[in-house]
Amino acid sequence: MKNRLKNLRDKLGIKNTDALLISSISNIIYLTGYNGFSNEKREAYLLITKNAQYIFTDSRYSIAIEEKVSDFILLKIGAQKPFLKILEDLIKDENIVSLGIEAKSLTVIEYLAIKKIVKCNPVDSILQEAREKKEEIEINSIKKACDIGDNAFKYILGKINEGISEKEIAYYLENYIRQNGGEPSFRSIVAFEKNAAIPHHLTGDDVLKNKTGQYVLMDFGVKIDNYCSDMTRTIFFGTPSSTQILIYNTVKESQEKAIKLIISNYRQKNNTKINYHKSTMINQKGISASKIDKIARDYIISMNYPSIPHSLGHGIGLDVHEYPSLSPKSKDFIQNGMIFSIEPGIYIPYIGGVRIEDLIAIRNNVPEILTHASKNLTII
């Protein structure tokens, strides 16, 4: 945590900012390790100045903060001492002229009040960039989450049978995750048949009836030690048609093309230490994320299927969706320490769909697939 604070402070100067107001839950966890605040309501802020760090919260949390976040100075918010008043005093005392804010987290009502006190400067990128490259301890947490996810998938295959509903599968998956020390990192998506054509289908009461090669898409994740995993598998209930098999294999091949591109570029980089910037795909900045998206997307289009109606992948960590973004318009580069999903899909409206999703980490400059559940065509 101390290194993280130091890194932040190093960047304050670059952004012409005297201090940083942290409001998002995941950044509060990233900097304090404390995850007791609500995700839905603002219950705390951090203020990182050049010389000190403060945590603002109310008396519901003060004992917990004193015990668990001892390297931050606790400033108790209350009816007599509203947040804005304490902030205003600190801004004067510490001579803060420009305050860095999280523009993606702070709401308009907070912003309009704070900017009456001090000049606000959106600096989301500082924490975004810090968090997109994971430390070893973060990679290990995500690996742990992926392992539980892999086992949950194996477990659920034994539960899928005629008469089971989408909601029941989600319940069994999530219950398995909880019993193994995690919690779901997002609301699990379980989609049968035509529902699998909706990439973010809302898991419902549809029931598996006939073994006619029905699409069963399962997209779920695990959160453990505050870190998330994310994986998708699509299986068939009953023998699929040749069309369905072609769709499945096209998605699988599309994903493999993207993964191979990453692996081969890192191999090339590692083999040509001195001249790796001569590679067409990888340079000192890393591999272009949009090019990874493109190779998977183009393959699906070349097979005459509709283009993927979402990005190929996203970074993951304390949040399910972080940077980098692997999408057609992304300007991001894949670099050492990043962990991200590769999740191509083909969706045929009102018929069905297939998505396959794995997480990849670049660890010590070597790509490593973190999810291991089988991707062989699976028929139940």
Add this chain to the structure above:
Amino acid sequence: MKNRLKNLRDKLGIKNTDALLISSISNIIYLTGYNGFSNEKREAYLLITKNAQYIFTDSRYSIAIEEKVSDFILLKIGAQKPFLKILEDLIKDENIVSLGIEAKSLTVIEYLAIKKIVKCNPVDSILQEAREKKEEIEINSIKKACDIGDNAFKYILGKINEGISEKEIAYYLENYIRQNGGEPSFRSIVAFEKNAAIPHHLTGDDVLKNKTGQYVLMDFGVKIDNYCSDMTRTIFFGTPSSTQILIYNTVKESQEKAIKLIISNYRQKNNTKINYHKSTMINQKGISASKIDKIARDYIISMNYPSIPHSLGHGIGLDVHEYPSLSPKSKDFIQNGMIFSIEPGIYIPYIGGVRIEDLIAIRNNVPEILTHASKNLTII
């Protein structure tokens, strides 16, 4: 839903606003009934103009929206058609000069972009006021959630035994809720002994060991049909001391005083149809929420315990925390249709604490307690 839209439109004029941009998940559910969007990431907006209503989302959701939200015009966001571009075109076409926004939901980054297109006008209160008075169908959903909560509490009493941890109790409670068709409306708080002194304790690995009158505080809720319940009970593991019994009875009495105040004022109102505004507590606006807070708070202080370190209660509905607020500085009035918690507590730092929480509805001008789990001193 149509009535809700009509009510909104009626209020646009009062707020000098031509249209309303809805961004919060709970307001999207309130106006469309669709609850498939993520709570953590912005995936949709609504635009309510004088003559039409639009829903902006991406192709991951478009089939679901076409099927389930057919009275809204779907505007698909994509890489080629970003949200801001579509919004800008609509603002021109519909001649929107002032756009109402949700200042408590919209983020700074969204706001800074939108206000380049159109004048923004925070109008959170329109939906806040609409939602704080519940329709019959909403009251029934919350009652259903409360019933499951009551049963979960009965069930958990049979599970509490030596060796059980806070996390295990939370797991059993939440699993019971899920198996009965609901989901937890928030992360359950289970707090043993000194942890019970932290009003929002983060449920952990502490284990019940000795039957020495340990505090066991359980604060949990159920969400069903998108509506939330919320309840707290504190029981003792082993026979409590006379001090503990006094704390328990003081909290219970404090809650009863608040509830009695509401009931007696409504009785008075209903008995004196014509002159009810002569009552000291209730007038045409309803009962003063701060006065309800005060009677409960003052009683606890009069017994020489520390004042409640949080508000006495809060409205509840699609969100766990809504309006009205029952707190010392609240300007709210309790009116027909409102549903809110009454949850006094006494917290003795590093020792323990007691909180008792029930939900009350004002239904057809009659106060009705929705949570029924026993509040008798319970010893296991």
